[in-house]
Amino acid sequence: MGTDKNVEYRLELARGFLNEAEQDYSLKRWRSCVSGSILVIENTGLAILMLFGVSPLTHKPGRHLSQLISEGTVAKDVAALIEQLLPELEKYDSHEKMLAKYGDEASYQLPWELLGEEQGGLAIEAARKCMRVSLEMAGLLQ
Numbered sequence: 001m002g003t004d005k006n007v008e009y010r011l012e013l014a015r016g017f018l019n020e021a022e023q024d025y026s027l028k029r030w031r032s033c034v035s036g037s038i039l040v041i042e043n044t045g046l047a048i049l050m051l052f053g054v055s056p057l058t059h060k061p062g063r064h065l066s067q068l069i070s071e072g073t074v075a076k077d078v079a080a081l082i083e084q085l086l087p088e089l090e091k092y093d094s095h096e097k098m099l100a101k102y103g104d105e106a107s108y109q110l111p112w113e114l115l116g117e118e119q120g121g122l123a124i125e126a127a128r129k130c131m132r133v134s135l136e137m138a139g140l141l142q
Contacts, residue, residue, distance in 0.1 A: 006050050007138060010043045010044070010046050010047035011044070011135065014040045014043040015131070017037075017039040017043065018037075020032075021033050021035075021036030021040060021124055022124065024036055024120075025121075030112075030116050031100060031115045033120040033123060034100045037120075037127035038100060040127035040131060041130045042061065045062060045085060046061050047138065048061070048065060048134055051138060051141045052068060052073075054068075060093060062086055062093065065085065066082075066086060069082055078137065078140065081133050088130050089130075091126065092123065100115060
């Protein structure tokens with residue numbers, strides 16, 4: 001599989017998870033909406049990394065994308081797009097993913113108790129934004 005095929009695969013994964021998250025949002029299944037949105041965000045971040053030849057074997061794409069900017073290895077317009085993604089990649093990193101899967105084990109709060117309409121709305125908006133920006137960036141760089 002070439003780089004383009006890998007990027008296309010990640011973007012298709014993200015599209016599929018976004019479709020599911022949209023359905024979950026409309027059905028008011030907040031926990032699954034958040035979970036699916038997180039998968040959109042993660043896969044779009046990985047797709048962008050792959051455009052720069054970085055291995056997709058990370059679960060922290062924001063860290064690597066931030067490093068690309070700080071090294072000055074990307075053009076300003078591309079850096080500006082990456083900077084739009086960074087807050088979402090950081091917010092929906094490991095902690096949010098764990099809450100969606102396991103809840104808060106320390107306080108015995110289940111994911112369905114923690115993740116409501118507000119969290120679902122924020123997560124789906126972040127996922128939509130990441131999808132839009134990643135497609136724009138893929139169009140610029142491929």
